[in-house]
Amino acid sequence: MVRRRGGQTLAGHLRRQGVRVSAGPWTICANSAPGRGRLILALGRASGGAVTRSRVRRIAREVLAGRCERPEAADLLLLARSDVSRHPRRQVRGSLAELLKRLSAALARHAGQGQRHA
Known part of the structure; x- marks a missing residue:
């Protein structure tokens, strides 16, 4: 677990202060990050059994590494x-790709608001 100043984890920081986009069973929180961003997958037992969680982790990494619109230099949760567990792989891929598109737009809006207030 990576801790920031003040003892707060990166995941906690993203949950509290990041840009948040939700759809269906998914929520993605993000913040721009210097350099290369990181991916944190927080899949508890509520999301399904161990096999389901492993499958979702593989699919999420695949979607992020693939062709979809991934926010550049952002930490993602x-x-x-x-x-x-009942969602087919195709549906999981599609919903995550769509959520990432929405997140890219939300991060762009957030960055635009920050520049206006600076």
């Missing part, structure tokens, strides 16, 4: 809020 992916949360599954409910059971995703």
Whole structure:
């Protein structure tokens, strides 16, 4: 676990202060980061059994590494809020890719607001 100043973890920081986008069982929190961003996958038992959580982790990494619109230089926290074991792989891929597109737009809006207030 990576701790920042003040004892707060990166995941805690993203949950409290990051840009948040939700759809269906998924929530992604993000903040711009210097250099290369990191991915944190927080999938508890509520998201399904161990096999389901491993499958979702593989799919999430695949989607982020692939063709979709990934926010550049951002730390990402992916949360599954409910059971995703009944969702087929295609649906998981599609919903995560769509959520990342929405997140890119939200981060761009957030950056634009920050520049206006500076």
